[in-house]
Amino acid sequence: MVPTGLTLGSLLVMAVYTDVRYRRIPNALLVPFAIWGMALQAYAFGWPGAADAAGGLGLGLLLLLPAYLAGGIGGGDVKLLATIGAIGGLAFVWRTFLAGALVGGILAVIQLAVERRLRPVLKNLAFWLWTVVTPGARPAPLAKLDAERKWGRVPYAVPLSLGAIISWLW
Numbered sequence: 001m002v003p004t005g006l007t008l009g010s011l012l013v014m015a016v017y018t019d020v021r022y023r024r025i026p027n028a029l030l031v032p033f034a035i036w037g038m039a040l041q042a043y044a045f046g047w048p049g050a051a052d053a054a055g056g057l058g059l060g061l062l063l064l065l066p067a068y069l070a071g072g073i074g075g076g077d078v079k080l081l082a083t084i085g086a087i088g089g090l091a092f093v094w095r096t097f098l099a100g101a102l103v104g105g106i107l108a109v110i111q112l113a114v115e116r117r118l119r120p121v122l123k124n125l126a127f128w129l130w131t132v133v134t135p136g137a138r139p140a141p142l143a144k145l146d147a148e149r150k151w152g153r154v155p156y157a158v159p160l161s162l163g164a165i166i167s168w169l170w
Contacts, residue, residue: 004040007033008087008168012161015080019157025076030083037087049089056085056093063097077156084164092167099170100156100163107154 011033015025034057041049060082067073081100085093112118131137 004037004087005168007037007040008084008164011080011083011087012157012164015076015157016155016161019076019155023155024074025080025157027079030076030079034083034086037083040087041089052089053086056087056089057082058085059090060085060093060097063093073156077160080157080160084160088164088167092164095167095170096160096164098163099166100160103162103166104154104156104159107159111154 011029014029018029019025038050038053038057041053043049045052061078064073064078064081068075068078081093081097084096088096109118112121
């Protein structure tokens with residue numbers, strides 16, 4: 001189902017602002033938008049719209065849950081994608097997830113290059129991949145994601161919002 005542009009745009013602006021400024025996306029922002037998005041879909045498309053919105057909410061939660069459990073992103077980011085799914089439905093949340101992951105990867109590479117950490121990170125990644133694909137080699141353990149470090153991290157509402165805009169325009 002096609003998301004309502006004003007609802008989606010308002011959510012994205014507020015989520016990016018709070019995530020960049022306060023490094024969190026409050027439930028008080030996300031829950032009303034999720035409810036409103038589901039209501040709009042149900043009003044516009046009936047039971048199929050309500051089912052699509054509920055599916056989008058559930059898929060949005062499931063897609064980012066592994067990254068949250070690994071400590072790579074915050075719970076607000078997971079709930080933001082779920083809210084985007086409630087507004088836009090299953091297909092829209094999937095496209096937003098893929099576009100947001102691509103944008104996030106590009107931003108991460110740019111940030112690593114600016115901080116002059118790209119080469120060591122790529123070197124460590126190459127070594128890890130070499131241990132994985134070499135027969136008989138014992139894979140080196142991946143370092144635990146540093147969830148406590150706040151500097152040097154891109155608030156994930158930014159790439160998710162850009163992904164939603166890309167999906168909206170696509």
